Amino acid sequence: MPRFPGVDYIQFDSLLSEQELLVRQTARQFVDERVVPIIREAYNNGKFPSGLIREMGQLGFFGANLEGYGCAGLNNVEYGLIMQELERGDSGLRSFVSVQGALVMYPIHAYGSEEQKQRWLPKLQSGEAIGCFGLTEPDFGSNPSAMRTTAEKRGAAWVLNGEKTWITNGSVAGVAVVWARTSEGIRGFLVEKGTPGYSTSDIHGKLSMRASVTSSLHFSECAVPESHQLPCAKGLKAALGCLTQARFGIGWGVLGAAMDCYETARSYTLARKQFDDKPLAGHQLVQEKLAWMITEITKGQLLALQVAKLKDAGKMDAAHVSMLKRNNVAIALECARLSRDLLGANGIMDEYPIMRHMCNLETVKTYEGTDHIHTLVIGERVTGLSAYR
Ligand SMILES: Cc1cc2nc3c(=O)[nH]c(=O)nc-3n(C[C@H](O)[C@H](O)[C@H](O)COP(=O)(O)OP(=O)(O)OC[C@H]3O[C@@H](n4cnc5c(N)ncnc54)[C@H](O)[C@@H]3O)c2cc1C
16 A cells, blocks of 8 residues: 655645654554545445544544543644544545544533533543534524524423534434524533434435535424533534634645645656656646645645644634635645646546545535635635625
């Protein structure tokens, strides 16, 4: 099995510590040895490779940048490098880890009671338990503030009614972090699998993120104890706080998909000869595409590193992450398209990872805030004017 050589044009690695390089090497080796050999079949069969979950838990990938409760307590560069390597394997795998860590463990860690933390975090960290995050509804994606799912206080219970959709890991999750409208505003709840009135159904027919489970969650008079409300999650901003965590990981992750596409095209065009026994890579038009890709990947790496440094220093805000997510997803998608072109007809085959990455990246462009929405966040930051409505 070929080992990924990495993509480093400007001695980016010299900006990383020994520990950061070691963490990346661990994730890289895991992807080379455990993911690359099986991901094509998993994707084609529309199956998440669930056999990898406990191993990822042992390697510390879940909630890796959180402290305590068995979490690895890594810095945000190390966390980002793990996301990068996982998404080099497949966006579905990185999505699983993003949801588990940033959208389920993070809200329990940040907004949960001590009892909730003790009950869930060690199990989620090890992969013994799987979680999902229910915010999007059939009628509201980009504008979750209009959500219709409700939670009504009746005696000692909260009763949920409504529907969430496009939920990663929905049907396989033992615990769902669910956002619902109450008389006091939007609040977060932990809903356990098997709770009466809670059911899930999977979404089939996806031509993107095929190696990832995506479901709808249904709530019909679903009563959860008061102790299942996240006590410190007040208002939509609590849910958005989780999204900022996940989007940060995406900004790093998609660089891995871009690197895989770039490296596949670089090695392919060096090996393939067409006119006068000259490698394709020796032609100017081919080099122009490779030059564009390596330049944009390099700029994306620097952006990701700076945002991670800000995050470690407690100075990162959501508008920084919008630039990271929007830019790096866009350049990754363009790298996939250019690489597909450079492989000619072979570029459409599943023997190469390019079309898989390209299809996955269409989802990544949409979820966790669409390209448009992040454009509007940046626009608001630089003008002071909100253009969402
Ligand atoms: C595979 C997959 C997994 C997902 N996993 C999860 C999950 O785990 N949990 C979860 O809660 N959600 C999840 N989502 C949902 C995802 O977050 C939403 O799809 C996303 O927020 C966009 O919402 P929408 O699909 O309703 O699109 P819409 O909001 O209907 O947007 C459609 C188009 O209109 C544009 N648009 C909308 N509003 C504006 C505006 N004001 N100005 C300009 N353009 C605008 C959008 O940019 C987009 O181009 C997932 C989605 C997918 C595809």
